[in-house]
Amino acid sequence: MEKNNPASASVPGTNSGAGSKHEAQLGVKQTTVPPVRFWILSVGVCLGLFLSIIDTSIVATSIYSIGVEFQDVRRVNWVALAYTLAYLGCAVTFARVSDVVGRRNAFVAAYILFFAFSLGCGFAQSLSQLIVCRTLQGIGGSGLYSLPMIILPELCPEHLRQHIGSVIGLVIAGSGALGPVLGGILTHYATWRWVFWINGPIGFVSLVIFFLSWPKSEHLPSMTRRSWKEFDFVGSILIIAAAVLVVFPFQNAGESPATAWGTAIFIVPLTVGLVLWLALLAWGYLAGRVFEGRLAPTFPIGLFRHRAYAAAAISTLFIGYPYFMLTYAFPLRAQVVGDKSPLLGGIMLLPMLGSTAVGSILSGFLSRTKNYLSETMLVGACLMTLGVGLLTTVHGAGDDAKALGFIVFTGLGFGLNVASATMLTSFEVPIIDYAPAQGIIAQLRILGGSLGISTSTVFLNTKASELSGLLTPQEQATLGQGGTPLSPEQRSAVHRAFSEAFHNDMVAAAAVSGAAVLVVLGTYRRRRMLVADQKKARVQEEIARRVEQHGSKCSGSD
Numbered sequence: 001m002e003k004n005n006p007a008s009a010s011v012p013g014t015n016s017g018a019g020s021k022h023e024a025q026l027g028v029k030q031t032t033v034p035p036v037r038f039w040i041l042s043v044g045v046c047l048g049l050f051l052s053i054i055d056t057s058i059v060a061t062s063i064y065s066i067g068v069e070f071q072d073v074r075r076v077n078w079v080a081l082a083y084t085l086a087y088l089g090c091a092v093t094f095a096r097v098s099d100v101v102g103r104r105n106a107f108v109a110a111y112i113l114f115f116a117f118s119l120g121c122g123f124a125q126s127l128s129q130l131i132v133c134r135t136l137q138g139i140g141g142s143g144l145y146s147l148p149m150i151i152l153p154e155l156c157p158e159h160l161r162q163h164i165g166s167v168i169g170l171v172i173a174g175s176g177a178l179g180p181v182l183g184g185i186l187t188h189y190a191t192w193r194w195v196f197w198i199n200g201p202i203g204f205v206s207l208v209i210f211f212l213s214w215p216k217s218e219h220l221p222s223m224t225r226r227s228w229k230e231f232d233f234v235g236s237i238l239i240i241a242a243a244v245l246v247v248f249p250f251q252n253a254g255e256s257p258a259t260a261w262g263t264a265i266f267i268v269p270l271t272v273g274l275v276l277w278l279a280l281l282a283w284g285y286l287a288g289r290v291f292e293g294r295l296a297p298t299f300p301i302g303l304f305r306h307r308a309y310a311a312a313a314i315s316t317l318f319i320g321y322p323y324f325m326l327t328y329a330f331p332l333r334a335q336v337v338g339d340k341s342p343l344l345g346g347i348m349l350l351p352m353l354g355s356t357a358v359g360s361i362l363s364g365f366l367s368r369t370k371n372y373l374s375e376t377m378l379v380g381a382c383l384m385t386l387g388v389g390l391l392t393t394v395h396g397a398g399d400d401a402k403a404l405g406f407i408v409f410t411g412l413g414f415g416l417n418v419a420s421a422t423m424l425t426s427f428e429v430p431i432i433d434y435a436p437a438q439g440i441i442a443q444l445r446i447l448g449g450s451l452g453i454s455t456s457t458v459f460l461n462t463k464a465s466e467l468s469g470l471l472t473p474q475e476q477a478t479l480g481q482g483g484t485p486l487s488p489e490q491r492s493a494v495h496r497a498f499s500e501a502f503h504n505d506m507v508a509a510a511a512v513s514g515a516a517v518l519v520v521l522g523t524y525r526r527r528r529m530l531v532a533d534q535k536k537a538r539v540q541e542e543i544a545r546r547v548e549q550h551g552s553k554c555s556g557s558d
Contacts, residue, residue: 033155033215041155042167044210045148048111049168050175051199051206052144055118055137056084056446057179057327062192069192070127078131081251086138087145088247088446089240094143095150095439096236096298099226103151104214110143111207118199137196146442150435153426155215161426162368165419169360172418172445173411176327177353181346188343226296232287235298238280243447245273250454299440300433308374309428309437311522312421315381316441317448318516322388322509323414324449326352329456329505330407336498338397351404352411359415364423371427373420374523380416381520383409385513391506395499413513418445424523427535452509459504463497 033041059066059080067076098106117137124130148171152164186194249266284301304310330352331345340348359380366372387409394403421441429437 032219033157034219035157035160037213037215037219038155038157038160040209041213041215042152044206044208044213045107045151046167046171047202047206047209048107048114048144049148049171051202052087052114052141053172053175054179054182055141055199056080056087057176058183058186058195059083059192060180060183060328060331062183062187062195065187065192066127066130070130072127075127075131079127079134081248082131082134083138083141084251084450085244085248086135087141088443088450089244090139090142091146091443091446092239092298092436092439093236095146095435095442096231096296097143098147098150099296099435100228100231103147103154106143107147107151107210108207110140110147111203111210113137113140114144115140115199115203115207118196118203121196122193122200145446146439149422149438149442153422153438154434162364162423164364165422166360166362166364168422169363169415169418170357173356173360173415174353176324177349177356178346180327180331180349181343184341184343184346230294230296232295232298235280235283235287238276238283239299239443242273242276242280243443245269245276247447247450247454248273250451250458296436298436300436303429303433303437303440306428308523308525309425311519312377312424312428313441313444315377315417315516315519315523316421317444318512318519319381319384319414319417320445320448321452321455321512322384323410323452324446325452325456325505325509326388326391326407326410328453329460329502330403332460333498333502334400337495337502338400348400348404349407352407355408355411356415356418359412359417360419361415363416363419367420367423371525371528373424373427374520374525376416377420377424377520377523378517380413380420381513381517383413383416385413385510385517387411387413388506388509388513392503392510394502394506396495421445448512452512455508456501456505459508460498460501463501463504467493467497 063076063079066079070076094106094110101109114137117133117140120133121130121137124133149168152168153161156164182198183195186192186198246269249270252265280299281301284297284299287295287297288300288302304313327349330349331342334340334345334348335342338345363373363376363380366376387406390406390409391403393399394406422438425437425441426434
């Protein structure tokens with residue numbers, strides 16, 4: 001894989017001249033991509049990341065219109081669920097595939113898959129066709145989501161590296177918040193099919209920029225390509241199945257009757273999913289010990305021996321939960337409780353988007369020379385806990401103004417954490433495991449977010465079931481769509497139910513955010529290094545690993 005290292009790095013225990021000699025012999029080379037070319041490339045890469053994330057939420061305001069057109073409201077939620085499950089399951093696998101085929105080829109393959117089936121979604125003539133296309137679109141989207149977090153730090157010039165976490169955090173936050181807004185605009189002024197067709201022109205421009213700006217080989221950092229023989233097919237299948245089966249029952253329960261919790265369709269997938277997570281951990285340990293050097297584990301268990309990385313990964317899971325829950329629940333509350341239009345409900349997320357941008361930029365600035373990522377992540381987790389905790393005090397439409405202020409804390413905390421987790425990964429893990437390490441961070445963030453959205457849907461479904469005596473199924477299905485005629489008694493009951501559901505959301509989010517605060521403490525280091533020295537240490541470890549590997553091969557050939 002590509003290496004980011006100073007040219008003067010040396011093997012621990014050797015003098016600098018010996019280190020340079022090893023560097024030259026072993027092909028360890030620093031990226032020399034010109035800054036202008038890198039920023040142009042970043043536009044193409046970040047547009048792909050933007051499209052992949054925005055498609056997780058852009059259909060939220062179009063679901064009802066799709067169900068009406070295909071005359072199938074019962075199954076229409078699978079349009080959102082199919083993409084989410086495929087997107088969630090394949091993030092780490094795509095990262096490992098890029099170790100075999102190369103970063104550029106993997107990114108292009110993901111883009112083509114996403115692009116082709118986005119158009120397929122727009123031209124779908126039945127709900128079944130749309131669901132299948134959304135599943136395949138989600139597989140491509142998972143690559144567009146995880147690969148930018150590998151490509152950008154690897155190709156970034158040394159003096160710009162402190163900005164990468166900020167850029168990635170900004171794109172993740174912006175796309176998540178703008179999805180419902182853009183979906184509402186397209187559905188209102190055009191047709192739901194443009195929710196998918198819009199990926200065509202944007203994706204084409206992005207792919208052209210990516211191709212034209214990809215650096216020449218002499219500017220690329222060195223990469224140790226793995227072979228398909230080393231690819232961990234067992235681990236890939238396990239992580240896809242485990243992630244999907246844990247999220248599916250919660251998603252399905254949220255769209256089912258309140259009694260779904262005790263049914264086989266909830267218990268069986270969840271149990272199997274948890275067993276598969278244990279199997280994945282066991283396989284990761286076995287692959288690292290028994291097949292060491294012959295197999296590249298999809299989920300390297302050895303990564304979690306690095307305390308700071310392990311804490312950052314687990315906290316990423318917890319931080320994704322409240323943020324993505326809020327991007328789903330806050331606009332819905334604004335529509336139903338505050339009587340706002342779907343478009344205005346989405347626009348009300350913009351204060352959170354702005355504060356997330358500030359947090360992402362601030363994180364990179366604070367750790368530009370010395371590693372203050374632990375403190376940054378701790379403050380971020382505390383701000384998220386504060387924000388969602390304050391949101392538990394929000395009730396009726398009269399509280400909208402203070403709710404807009406509270407989500408600023410949540411956005412700022414999320415921005416600080418996303419950028420810091422990306423940078424911390426590049427500092428803490430061995431270069432050889434950089435791709436799966438970033439892939440795991442990416443997958444855990446979306447896993448937490450998926451569980452957060454699922455939990456919110458369950459709370460809402462439970463409260464909505466209490467309205468069955470007051471509202472017809474048609475009236476319940478169109479809540480939040482605008483223009484639903486309700487009597488004063490019905491409106492009061494609906495406002496109360498949705499307000500209580502949102503309160504339950506925020507209580508759960510506060511508990512999970514509080515857990516993130518405790519976990520983030522595990523990233524603390526008493527002894528600090530300069531950022532440049534910490535990166536140099538990682539390169540020295542990689543050179544030492546290659547020297548040892550080279551020596552073993554020479555010994556084996558004697």
